[in-house]
Amino acid sequence: MCGALVWIAAGGWAGVLGLGGLLLRTRAALGRERWAASRDPLTGLLGLRGWRRGLSVARRHPAPRLLVNVDVDRFKEVNDGWGHEVGDRVLCEIADVIAQICGPGAVVARPGGDEFVALLAAPTSAEAVAELVDQLRNALVIRRRWLPGHTVTASVGATVLHGGADLDAAVIAADRAMFEDKNQRRRPVQHPQWVRAAV
Structure with missing residues (x-):
């Protein structure tokens, strides 16, 4: 299935943009998770x-x-x-x-x-x-x-x-x-x- 991942699973540029959006959303979610993991959920202070x-x-x-x-x-x-x-x-x-x-x-x-x-x-x-x-x-x-x-x-x-x-x-x-x-x-x-x- 190479061929640029069969032109991003046959979605072409839309597939590339969709994959890029997914990566950005994943990165943002990980950032929020990291932030939340460093915080005390009750007070909002650092944990x-x-x-x-x-x-x-x-x-x-x-x-x-x-x-x-x-x-x-x-x-x-x-x-x-x-x-x-x-x-x-x-x-x-x-x-x-x-x-x-x-x-x-x-x-x-x-x-x-x-x-x-x-x-x-x-x-x-x-x-x-x-x-x-x-x-x-x-x-x-x-x-x-x-x-x-x-x-x-x-x-x-x-x-x-x-x-x-x-x-x-x-x-x-x-x-x-x-x-x-x-x-x-x-x-x-x-x-x-x-x-x-x-x-």
Whole structure:
């Protein structure tokens, strides 16, 4: 069946154009599928795959970056008490708050569950980092009519990473800072340390 695939299965130019259109539609569908695979379907933020891609790009940039880790406190209580639909609503609201505060240049993701991460240009001082973390944590106090008697809060940790820094160590440092925040707020007498030392 050679002969230019028997002149594109006897359709001539129409067959060529049809095949070209099919290839373009297939390529577009694959692009949409790739985009969807990198996104969290609930919040529209990057998912785990997209976050990993964002981190690999960050490795190549020498400018200091702030890595933020956010974990919703006692989220299981929301799902168990009000159902997954309300839990999903809470996650979407949290995603919106994080994206808004971190700004348009930030890489914001929900790698899974009730965990969110963000990578953005690092503020110029430790005080500015602490202010941003405070602003984020305060904005993530959610009280809604549809959550009667319950306040959603989140623990936030951050670390500044510099070009060439060990990204895996930075992720661990931000995670530890987030857990320190969570533990400190369970003991309200002490002052929280939300920001880990630069990696």
